[in-house]
Amino acid sequence: MKLKPSQITESVAELKSMIRNTSTGYQKQRLTAISLFRSGQATTRKQISKMIGVDRKTVGHWFATYVSEGLDALLTRNYSPGRPPHLTPEQQDVLRSELSKPEGFSSYQQIIDYTEKTFDVKMNYKAVHALVHYKWKAKLKVPRKSHIKKTKKPVRRSS
Numbered sequence: 001m002k003l004k005p006s007q008i009t010e011s012v013a014e015l016k017s018m019i020r021n022t023s024t025g026y027q028k029q030r031l032t033a034i035s036l037f038r039s040g041q042a043t044t045r046k047q048i049s050k051m052i053g054v055d056r057k058t059v060g061h062w063f064a065t066y067v068s069e070g071l072d073a074l075l076t077r078n079y080s081p082g083r084p085p086h087l088t089p090e091q092q093d094v095l096r097s098e099l100s101k102p103e104g105f106s107s108y109q110q111i112i113d114y115t116e117k118t119f120d121v122k123m124n125y126k127a128v129h130a131l132v133h134y135k136w137k138a139k140l141k142v143p144r145k146s147h148i149k150k151t152k153k154p155v156r157r158s159s
Contacts, residue, residue, distance in 0.1 A: 003063040008038045010071065027075050029054065030062050034074075037063075086127060091119050096136060104141035108132065 010018075015035040019028055029052050036042040042051055045063070049056040066074045087095065095115065098104070105111050108128050115121050115128070123131075132138050 003037065003067055005038050005040065007067060008034060010034070010038070012039045022075075026077060030074050033059055033062055034066065034071075086121055086123050087115065087119065087131075091115075091121070092131075094118070096138070099132065099136070099138045102141070106140055106142050108140070 012035060015031055015038060019031045019035065022028055022031065033048050033052055036048050036051060042048045045056040045059040049059045052059070062074060085092075095111070098114065099111075105114070108125055111128050111132060112123055112125065115123055132140075
């Protein structure tokens with residue numbers, strides 16, 4: 001799709017203001033491409049692509065999006081939804097409440113067994129560790145070893 005500078009509805013000053021106010025790099029690149037073309041500093045996709053550092057086909061895609069859908073569509077980035085989590089939000093809440101109990105879990109293997117028995121969901125060690133340790137910042141309830149000479153009763157000092 002061939003874009004003409006007259007088809008760009010925003011002025012160069014408006015585009016430069018948008019470039020200054022945006023915080024994301026991909027939006028700055030796209031606005032800069034439109035601004036360069038509108039101002040006449042670059043007249044071809046190849047020139048714009050060299051100035052910005054992207055492929056000319058990418059600039060062509062940006063211009064086609066701008067013409068067909070407008071500036072808002074050009075500045076939005078569509079992400080794929082990603083992989084669904086192993087546990088539903090309700091199951092995560094139940095597991096979190098179990099972790100917060102005083103008896104809790106003493107190992108990640110116990111958590112794996114609990115999720116398999118309670119929710120019928122198989123999770124590997126790495127997934128459980130990432131969820132509990134990194135995402136929730138939870139700690140396992142593990143008793144620490146004590147020295148054998150240490151007494152259970154506090155020592156009374158005579159003064």
